[in-house]
Amino acid sequence: SATSGSIAIAGKALADWPLLELAQQRSFLAQSRSDPFGYSALESVLSARHPWAGQQYWERASDRAIALAALAQMEVQDLAARDVRSLSGGERQRIAIAALLAQDTPLMLLDEPANALDLAHQVSVMRLLAEMCANQQKAAIMVVHDLNLAQRVASHVLLLYGDGRWLAGTKANMLQADLLSACLGHPLQVVQHGTQQIFLPLDE
Structure with a gap:
């Protein structure tokens, strides 16, 4: 474990960020996930819009549109009404990445984003993340073990x-x-x- 140093996001120490504002700055894709409840794929992605809800208890039409667009980017829009527990590992991974996209943060942290993805989706997901970083002023920090995927998209x-x-x-x-x-x-x-x-x- 680290014994020195500090972590800052946008020039501000991590500990100084209020949690809600921090959730608007960085999103996180875990290496694996557990889905204990029978919610739909769309509901799973909509939950990532919580940091932007403000005083709204329910999601807004704009949140729903963002979530549906993220599902479409991951080519799983046809699974929007499906129970996430009924999906394959690769489909669930794309749903999780769609949630990351829907959270819409400047910094994206991803732990093995290619897990459970077939080759075509490994390439397309990595290409999309690289394009977002290049064109939307976003940054992605990824943990990867596949050197060839890293070679395709990494800058550092x-x-x-x-x-x-x-x-x-x-x-x-x-x-x-x-x-x-x-x-x-x-x-x-x-x-x-x-x-x-x-x-x-x-x-x-």
Whole structure:
């Protein structure tokens, strides 16, 4: 655990943010989720609009429109009325990401966002997040283990070693075979395919 340092969002210490205002600044996608209640996919996404509700007890028409748009971005609008407990792991993950989008915060924190997604949706979700950061003045901090997905969308990379060491820098400087091999404890090869780099584990 950390013994020094501080965390600030938009230049303000994390501890100084009122909780409601903090929920308007950052959203979080957990690595896994539990859905103990039988609410619909739309209701699940609408719950992410709570920080913007103000004095309203029920969601507004604008909240519903934002939630439906987020479901459409994740290509799950046809599941809006479905009980979330009846959905597949990949569908539930896209519902969770739709909720993150509906919360509409400048900072998005995502823990393994590609979990349970098929290849097509891994690529489309990562592309969407990258486009949002580029075009909507948003920032995304992701925990990922898939180097090839990170290579597609990251601008900067933080490598965390098991012994507490870390390295940070631009993607070009950090996604190097020697650094990654040392960090992951397994030899890697970087293969150039057109304009893309592909990371492959080597036999020891």
